[in-house]
Structure formats: structure tokens, C-alpha cells
Amino acid sequence: MIILVIGVTLMRVGVNWIFGTPVGPTAPKTVDPLATAWLSHINDLASQGTVPAAPAGLKVAPSIDNPAYAKPLNVMIAAVVLVAILLIARFGKGFVANIAVLLGMLIGALLTIVLGQMTFEHVADAAWFDVIKPLHFGMPIFEPVTIITMVLVMIVVMIDRRGCSLLCAT
DSSP: OHHHHHHHHHHHHHHHHHOOOSSSSSSSSSHHHHHHHHHHHHHHHHHHHOOOOOOOOHHHHHHEEEETOHHHHHHHHHHHHHHHHHHHHHHOTHHHTTHHHHHHHHHHHHHHHTTTOOOOOHHHHSSSOOOOOHHHTTOOOOOOOHHHHHHHHHHHHHHHHHHHHHHHOO
């Protein structure tokens, strides 16, 4: 049950990896370059005193489809990995079936290397030793729904184990 809850909680992350993140370079919508150029032109005219200045912090909203969102190649790679995991889990025996996810990830990694989607240039250029920057990727996000769900699951697990230990001892 715990594995199921963790898997369902992390499913959103996997879907974002396949299709793209809600914001950023792989968001479903992106800012139209013409709108950005227009705002820049207005700001230039405002600095010359020709037109009133645009409100501070004004940004153009994303309005056109992003070609980097849900790229067919990414979806195909994800489908290959999923099918590989399912086939290995179904037809593999013993230890091989137990490491189906690991083998699926390796198959996906090899496929992305062959397709030129994954390279190791940054690894080769990295320093042997470096200072670790705390919170390099930003502050952690604590989602109340996820926390409450995990607390409830753990309470059920604790009750189940406590009940089993009392019943099994008699």
C-alpha cells in the first residue's frame, strides 16, 4: 500500500518528464516572440518620451503552442521504457523480474544515447571536487494533501502491524 501511494504521488513527476513541465521551457504554451518584441519596442519608445511607460513588472503572457511540449520523441521513449518494464516483469524470471524497473531505465538510457538525447559532456567538464550549494534547485515544496495522505497511510500501517503483533502473539 505504501508503494502504491508513493507511486501515485510521484506519477505527476513522471508525466511532467514525458510531456513537459507546467512552466518553463517545456510548458504547453510559450510567449509569442512578436509580443515580446512589441513590449520591448513600447519600452524603447517610453524611454524616448514618445509614449507613456508600460506598468512596472508588465510581462507578456504565454499565448502560442510550445513545440517543445509533448514532443513525440519523448513520448516514444517513455512508451518504450514502459513496455520494456512490463515485458520484463511479465516474462522475466526471479531476479530479472525483480529488477524490471532498473532494466527498463537502462533500456531507456541506451535508447536516448543512441538517439542523441543524452550526452555526458557536462559530466566530463565537471570538477572532481566542488562545493555543494544548499538548495541549488530552490526551496523544498511541502504539499499538504501529500503530507496528509502519507500520514494516514502510515497510521493504517502502524495499526495493522500493531494489531498483527497482538493477534499473532496469542
